[in-house]
Amino acid sequence: QIKACLFDLDGVVVDTAKYHFIAWRELAQELGFDFTEADNERLKGVSRVRSLEILLEIGGIELDDKRKEQLAAQKNENYVGYIQRMNPDEILPGVEDFLKKLKENGIRIALGSASKNAPLILKQIGLTHMFDAIIDGNSVSKAKPDPEVFLKGAEALSVESGDCVVFEDAQAGIEAARNAGMHVIGIGHPDNLKNADFVIPGFEEMTIEKLKFD
Numbered sequence: 001q002i003k004a005c006l007f008d009l010d011g012v013v014v015d016t017a018k019y020h021f022i023a024w025r026e027l028a029q030e031l032g033f034d035f036t037e038a039d040n041e042r043l044k045g046v047s048r049v050r051s052l053e054i055l056l057e058i059g060g061i062e063l064d065d066k067r068k069e070q071l072a073a074q075k076n077e078n079y080v081g082y083i084q085r086m087n088p089d090e091i092l093p094g095v096e097d098f099l100k101k102l103k104e105n106g107i108r109i110a111l112g113s114a115s116k117n118a119p120l121i122l123k124q125i126g127l128t129h130m131f132d133a134i135i136d137g138n139s140v141s142k143a144k145p146d147p148e149v150f151l152k153g154a155e156a157l158s159v160e161s162g163d164c165v166v167f168e169d170a171q172a173g174i175e176a177a178r179n180a181g182m183h184v185i186g187i188g189h190p191d192n193l194k195n196a197d198f199v200i201p202g203f204e205e206m207t208i209e210k211l212k213f214d
């Protein structure tokens with residue numbers, strides 16, 4: 001019996017990856033190299049600091065920690081400029097209806113995101129009130145595939161891991177959910193999401209009836 005649903009943010013509730021991409025690409029260009037959409041795939045679900053390291057690796061650039069901190073802050077300032085202009089139209093199709101159905105059925109809802117900007121994004125899209133707990137990059141110290149973010153979510157909701165389902169669009173997030181001992185539904189294409197209970201293209205395909213696992 002499923003008692004709680006835990007949602008990743010970027011790629012599950014909203015597509016903030018496109019804003020991350022613009023902001024990272026601007027930084028790369030400033031540093032004198034190009035950053036493609038294919039490169040951006042490597043940053044999905046990955047923390048800000050680690051994302052910068054991958055970006056610098058792509059550009060073949062080595063910098064000291066102080067400079068890295070400056071660049072991460074600069075990228076974030078730029079990124080926040082984009083998300084400050086987000087609105088409820090950017091909620092991915094079917095998400096809001098599914099959240100409402102969960103509430104009607106007494107199933108608890110938590111956010112489990114790597115982003116430190118998660119509270120701002122939820123505010124901009126008007127969904128803050130739908131979440132019973134918000135666990136984000138400000139409250140975790142270990143990145144996915146470490147299970148910390150989802151274990152904290154379950155704890156905040158007082159629900160056992162085995163009674164939780166995680167919705168994830170990144171392989172590291174699927175692994176994190178598995179490491180937490182939770183069920184996991186992939187959002188996207190099955191080829192990119194190994195080890196999920198099943199994969200759906202989006203929430204228009206999701207129903208309460210599908211929350212049954214043996």
Ligand code: G16
Binds near residue numbers: 009076137
């Ligand atoms: C999101 C994105 C990542 C991003 C990370 C940290 O994770 O998928 O690309 O690097 O958050 O974001 P910020 O720089 O805002 O702290 P998730 O877990 O919501 O998919």
Ligand code: MG
Binds near residue numbers: 008010011044168170
């Ligand atoms: Mg994600």
